[in-house]
Amino acid sequence: MNQGVGVAGIYVRDQDEALDFYVEKLGFRVHTDARNGDYRWLTVQHPDQPSVQLGLFKPQPPTIDEATAQTLNEIVAKGAMPPLTLVVEDCRAAHERFRARGVEFTQEPIERFGNIDANFRDPSGNGWKMIETRRGPHARQIFQIASGARVNFKGSPNDLEHVDSTGSPLAGASVHDHRRRYLHFTRRGAAAGPIGLLCAATATLPAHVQRLVHALPALRRELAAEEAGTVSYS
């Protein structure tokens, strides 16, 4: 069996409205819609993610008292509930599609660190960040790096994790010039040699890469030499 999260719920002000939003506008499917008197257990799921249900729950008696329900409705309407993220294959296309269906976007798609993201809210006020991670193309880029090419890499720091997991061990890394955000990695073995990676910012790197970055003064000197034009790897 698969272990893990089964249902995670959000509060909505009106379950019919929420159902319309998540199913008709966002393309979720109804998983369970069960009523018991005034109480309605309503969950939806993403078509690509059958193991997780998103609960659309109305704060109401008898599960909670009237005053608490009012407070929760206020909190949701203020946009103060915790962040939610929706991963999509193509952020701009999804933005076009959803906007045409009347989804209220609070941030247009923006590209940063190789990812594209946009923000929208559901009718109740729950805020979603819609993210296109672009893992695929960058993974391919990393394989090109592994074959020995020296490339500039502009991608998500998450993809640098991928370098490890796809079997191209990082022997080291160094900041070429912090302000220009060059990262240089070397590989062990037959294809040993430095690889230039251009990344968004060291600040956004995974912790293990940050450690490497700060632990390799020798590489930093080497790269300074490269910058000065006294050494070339091509």
Added chain:
Amino acid sequence: MRDKRGPASQDPALLRRLLRAKDQMDAASHEEWPVPRLARVSGVSEAHFARSFKDAFGVPPHRYLLTRRIERAKALLRDTERSITEIAFDTGWNSLGTFGRIFRDITGESPSELRAREKAAPQRLTEVPHCFVSAAHRPNLTIAVSEKRRRGTDDNAHGSNEEEIP
């Protein structure tokens, strides 16, 4: 005076519309957001907007806008090589002097000091989506900028009264 514990409950439908004004300031904090424009977004009368907004979100709308501008300026100082002048104009100030002064009033250091410090110290906010990182860097401005300044520099007289001060 208002109860320290905060305002009484507000209509969720009103709050949802006030949230729209806050969202629009978030999306375009470099733009001008006079009360009539915000009130229109929220469908609230101009007379009631500022109080309703403060009751909902804890700060007056203009002060909220300042925190977003400063937050954005801090991110640009940290993550880009753009000049401080460019950053000032891009984040919505009409004068470099006003930007520098309010930046210092709010953060306690000048834009160039912050840039130097951020460049020197590695950040640990890895794997956190951008918006939450930026929220973590948002200045927590609980008093008016003018008040903060007065408390900081009691001995200095301030003749000017710039429009950016809420």
